[in-house]
Amino acid sequence: MADPTADAAPTCFWLDQKGAPPALDPLSSSLRTSLAVIGAGYSGLWTALLAKERDPGRDVVVLEAGTAGWAASGRNGGFCSASLTHGYENGLRHFPSSLARLEQLGSDNLDAIEAAVALYGIDCDFERTGELVVATSPWQLSSLSSSPDFLGREAVQAEVRSPRFLGGVWDRDGCAMVDPARLVWGLRRACLSLGVRIFENTPVLGIGQARRGLRLDTPRGEVVASSVALATGAHGKLLRRLGHYVIPVYDYALMTEPLSAAQLASIGWANRQGLGDAANQFHYFRRTADDRILWGGYDAVYYRGGRISPARDQRDATFRRLARHFADTFPQLSGLRFTHKWGGVIDACSRFSPFFGTAHGGRLAYATGYTGLGVGATRFGANVMLDLLTGRPTELTALEMVRRKPVPFPPEPVRNGxxxxxxxxxxxxxxxxxxxxxxxxxxxxxxxxxxx
Structure with a gap:
């Protein structure tokens, strides 16, 4: 059988769109600032934006090794979830005493993202259509059927038609669909409009002590900052301690060509929810603004030693496996072509939800370990980092989720095993x-x- 992914472009669909802003100039001098943010993905851009909203007169500099959103922030599925804990059950396992408050904070956070998209005119196809989790095997029904929002087979088929869907739960308000790259580009533009200075293609090579602050060394200049927010996700090597808790895991996705009216009619999906199945190795899938289907997940690949390489963004065995699973799920779409195939790393930790901390005497704060659910939670993490940098206790810094670290991973080669x-x-x-x-x-x- 011919490989249906063979002709797909080996690049991320979102980042391959028209409208990407031209790269900003790299840093080529020395400067001083109040707050330096390392990384211009969601985590870094939200931190810079919120810092300026808190204090419009504060000087904020963002240093990005590539261009804004080139990594996980621009390559994901675009599921902007209210959950800060990677789902209710995972939150209940790790933070039972504070879960109710974390759920409310997550809901408020998603509301605030929606408000920011409107306020700054960010054209990212924001749709608060919710997420439908479906059972594809009988054993998955038991955990879903206890939910008051459970839908039986007939009700689920009325939403999205697939012979594999046996039932499901539709969280109607707790997730929005976004174009992830356009959300990054919009946040970047919003930061610039408030006076944030952003330097792209400016990797930070090291962090050292400086008078009344920290010194960030780059290839052609340096920044001395009173405080620093580290927002580099899986790519962060600047703080060695994080290597005990974070591993880079590769996630992969396919994008189809736009569906015809007849093809859309064959599957329904009129309410445009994001979908995921309830297996342990799960798929996530959603419709785009131009009626393509993004199909990703299942394989989560860790390479021994945690090595990150652009060559690993392509994995033909996974793409072929994803294509087979797509055909099993939607046999009525036989013959639909895939136009893009890509992968990349996410910052995973053992509790599946972000963790936080400080270093360098409290002058540096970090947030990492989002494990694939960072599209929404990074805004919350940005607020946590800004609170930590004040050195004063706040409601956020008092949360168990903020105070406690996940279980560390063992060193290699035990880690890989x-x-x-x-x-x-x-x-x-x-x-x-x-x-x-x-x-x-x-x-x-x-x-x-x-x-x-």
Missing amino acids: VIQLTRWSIAQADRNAGRRNLWLRTLDRFGVGFDS
């Missing part, structure tokens, strides 16, 4: 009606909730 055993085990669980083996039950007992 643990991760590969875990990947094998969750695949086995999906094949065995969700039954978790001794290894997964042991991880659960120690608060390491792997399910993807």
